[in-house]
Amino acid sequence: MKLILKPEEIAITIRRLAHQIVENHDDFSKIAIIGLQPRGIFLSNRIYTEIQKISKGQPIDYGKLDITFYRDDVRNELHAANETDIPFSIEGKDVILIDDVLYTGRTTRAAFDALLDYGRPKKVELCVLIDRRFTREFPIQADYVGKYIDSFETQKVLVRWTENSDKDHVTMTEG
Ligand SMILES: O=P(O)(O)OC[C@H]1O[C@H](OP(=O)(O)OP(=O)(O)O)[C@H](O)[C@@H]1O
Numbered sequence: 001m002k003l004i005l006k007p008e009e010i011a012i013t014i015r016r017l018a019h020q021i022v023e024n025h026d027d028f029s030k031i032a033i034i035g036l037q038p039r040g041i042f043l044s045n046r047i048y049t050e051i052q053k054i055s056k057g058q059p060i061d062y063g064k065l066d067i068t069f070y071r072d073d074v075r076n077e078l079h080a081a082n083e084t085d086i087p088f089s090i091e092g093k094d095v096i097l098i099d100d101v102l103y104t105g106r107t108t109r110a111a112f113d114a115l116l117d118y119g120r121p122k123k124v125e126l127c128v129l130i131d132r133r134f135t136r137e138f139p140i141q142a143d144y145v146g147k148y149i150d151s152f153e154t155q156k157v158l159v160r161w162t163e164n165s166d167k168d169h170v171t172m173t174e175g
């Protein structure tokens with residue numbers, strides 16, 4: 001098992017991602033942060049908290065999106081659904097989707113479908129902690145990336161958080 005990011009690095013990376021998002025979006029009333037269920041939520045909670053610190057109390061729309069029924073393999077496999085919680089309009093907003101890992105791009109593709117049920121955003125961006133390069137199966141790229149990783153298909157990136165593990169860390173395993 002190889003350590004990719006340790007707790008201090010994850011904390012610094014999350015602060016950087018939050019600042020990069022704010023750099024591109026200075027009007028907080030026009031953005032919506034949306035974490036992808038289930039694993040993107042740990043990251044989106046933290047990025048949202050960091051952006052709140054920068055916005056100094058200005059309200060920012062923050063929601064959670066479940067893509068289960070929009071997956072392209074939903075008919076072939078059983079999947080447990082999670083909650084979608086978007087208690088605001090995304091119409092005309094700049095939506096920033098947040099997930100922990102970008103691999104084939106299929107989850108992000110499903111997220112576009114799921115999101116559009118809630119309205120027509122002005123723009124959709126993607127923020128991920130880990131971008132596994134050269135593994136894409138759809139033409140999808142992230143706008144904000146914590147760390148790029150070159151990997152083989154046989155390897156797996158594991159992102160763990162204090163909420164579901166003993167500490168925040170990212171590792172890569174063989175097979
Ligand atoms: O770009 P993709 O290939 O869609 O992979 C990225 C997704 O994989 C992980 O979820 P999960 O382990 O639930 O994904 P999977 O069951 O779709 O492999 C991760 O939390 C991302 O949401």
Ligand SMILES: O=c1cc[nH]c(=O)[nH]1
Binds near residue numbers: 103155156157158159
């Ligand atoms: O390596 C991977 C690929 C997809 N999703 C993950 O969480 N890790």
